[in-house]
Amino acid sequence: MLSPAGKPYDTLEEVIGIRESKGSLKEYGITYRQVDLLPGDKFDLEGIKNAINERTKLVTIQRSKGYQTRKSFSVKEIAELIKFLKDVKPRLKVMVDNCYGEFTDVCEPSEFGADMTVGSLIKNPGGGLAPIGGYIVGTKECIENIAYRLTSPGLGREVGASLDTLKSFYQGLFLSPTVSASALKGAIFAAGIYEKLGFKCVPGFKGERNDIIQAVTFGDPKKLIAFCEAIQAASPIDSFVNPEPWDMPGYDSQVIMAAGTFVSGASIELSADGPLREPYAAYFQGGITWPHVKIGILNTVQALKNKGLIDIK
Numbered sequence: 513m514l515s516p517a518g519k520p521y522d523t524l525e526e527v528i529g530i531r532e533s534k535g536s537l538k539e540y541g542i543t544y545r546q547v548d549l550l551p552g553d554k555f556d557l558e559g560i561k562n563a564i565n566e567r568t569k570l571v572t573i574q575r576s577k578g579y580q581t582r583k584s585f586s587v588k589e590i591a592e593l594i595k596f597l598k599d600v601k602p603r604l605k606v607m608v609d610n611c612y613g614e615f616t617d618v619c620e621p622s623e624f625g626a627d628m629t630v631g632s633l634i635k636n637p638g639g640g641l642a643p644i645g646g647y648i649v650g651t652k653e654c655i656e657n658i659a660y661r662l663t664s665p666g667l668g669r670e671v672g673a674s675l676d677t678l679k680s681f682y683q684g685l686f687l688s689p690t691v692s693a694s695a696l697k698g699a700i701f702a703a704g705i706y707e708k709l710g711f712k713c714v715p716g717f718k719g720e721r722n723d724i725i726q727a728v729t730f731g732d733p734k735k736l737i738a739f740c741e742a743i744q745a746a747s748p749i750d751s752f753v754n755p756e757p758w759d760m761p762g763y764d765s766q767v768i769m770a771a772g773t774f775v776s777g778a779s780i781e782l783s784a785d786g787p788l789r790e791p792y793a794a795y796f797q798g799g800i801t802w803p804h805v806k807i808g809i810l811n812t813v814q815a816l817k818n819k820g821l822i823d824i825k
């Protein structure tokens with residue numbers, strides 16, 4: 513398994529076995545290599561080519577930045593990378609982790625040769641209604657293989673527990689483009705405000721957007737914590753709760769998470785989090801409705817001002 517875009521999202525490190533853990537892919541004998549990005553977040557094509565050998569079967573490309581301050585890749589960049597990979601080794605299977613990217617562009621990686629495109633239903637494509645789950649879109653061969661592994665050999669897609677969730681899945685998917693648009697608008701608004709306040713934002717206010725995540729680099733744990741507290745305080749659920757940094761499972765440093773959400777863990781709902789490590793960046797995303805994102809962001813600015821952490825004339 514090869515990651516040509518640097519390290520994947522934190523919780524996947526233990527899934528793959530980059531950090532030792534029980535039940536990892538490593539335990540099943542699956543080995544992993546990664547090729548880090550070049551300066552400017554460019555793919556290291558030479559390095560990628562050299563890393564592909566006769567044992568390389570799967571390439572996994574993560575579209576969004578996760579807890580990194582790199583940019584998120586556009587579908588166009590991913591499409592070009594897929595073409596390059598298939599030229600180097602036509603039989604490679606390419607999987608795109610599309611989390612947070614869905615409906616932020618007019619096309620998706622599945623249209624450009626990705627054998628599998630996967631994502632989470634408690635993010636964009638669940639539209640805020642899906643209570644749990646993920647999706648996998650791909651070639652017939654891959655989907656069949658996955659179905660047999662996921663349910664039972666011989667049964668595949670003929671069976672599987674849906675536990676009364678299907679209506680929410682379909683209704684959520686139906687709403688998802690509009691919900692994602694609200695989240696995107698909110699992210700642009702946040703970047704606009706925080707850039708004016710002098711903080712580095714990724715993407716910038718006018719920057720290209722390929723997912724709904726907005727990173728605001730605070731460079732100071734106090735500001736990061738105050739930001740997350742204020743997002744929590746503006747939430748529809750548990751607004752009275754104060755989030756605190758803690759040693760969450762799956763992460764290698766303390767993490768603070770603000771998520772007063774209807775669906776536990778849903779980051780298509782207004783939410784913010786960040787690891788307590790340099791550069792102390794808050795990763796902010798979601799908001800089912802644009803007015804709610806606006807209220808949330810304005811609340812963070814007020815809280816930072818009240819605490820004397822920012823200067824507003």
Ligand SMILES: *Cc1c(COP(=O)(O)O)cnc(C)c1O
Binds near residue numbers: 609612
């Ligand atoms: C959230 C996320 C995941 C995991 O999705 P879950 O629904 O929480 O399992 C994987 N990869 C990336 C890039 C993510 O952002």
